[in-house]
Amino acid sequence: MESNNLRKAGLKVTLPRVKILEILERNREGHMSAEDVYKALLEAGEDIGLATVYRVLTQFETAGIVTRHNFEGNQSVFELDDGGHHDHLICVECGHIEEFIDYLIEIRQREVAMQHGFELRDHALILYGICGKCREQKGN
Incomplete structure (x- = not known):
């Protein structure tokens, strides 16, 4: 998803949003918690706080970019929403x-x-x- 798609979803293109979206796209087959996204950002040398990750993922969910799941326990995991059901x-x-x-x-x-x-x-x-x-x- 490009920055144009962020705009189409009604979101301003910011560095944290772009970087978090890149992480989710690289892990397209997986389900990532906010902590997983945060760790991946740290490994990539990005200085984006955990609170920002939570906020951006919630914004992405509201905009229909990601789907939130609460499988076992109370930890939420996210995956890109491709529009198809599984x-x-x-x-x-x-x-x-x-x-x-x-x-x-x-x-x-x-x-x-x-x-x-x-x-x-x-x-x-x-x-x-x-x-x-x-x-x-x-x-x-």
């Missing part, structure tokens, strides 16, 4: 997050909502388990 598998051992799309699950969720008289506005499906790598390490 669900998540989370390893309870190592915290690895895997994204997936299953159209049959999506259809079934809409059917369940309709059966109960709901107009579905949004939903999130999170499955918790143990990933293959952790199972291998345990010898299962």
Whole structure:
């Protein structure tokens, strides 16, 4: 996403916003906490405070640039919002997050909502388990 896209989202182009957006784009496949973003900025030699990171991520969420998730515990993680819906598998051992799309699950969720008289506005499906790598390490 370029600085033009920041403007389109109604945000002024500032150095912290650009740098934080660059970090998120480099980690497009992952989910980053504010602390993860802050550490990545420090490693890149950027002098942007943790409070600024939190503020910018909240602004990005409001502008629809990122999506906030609260998986296990109360720590929020963020990912760039590409406009498409996906669900998540989370390893309870190592915290690895895997994204997936299953159209049959999506259809079934809409059917369940309709059966109960709901107009579905949004939903999130999170499955918790143990990933293959952790199972291998345990010898299962």
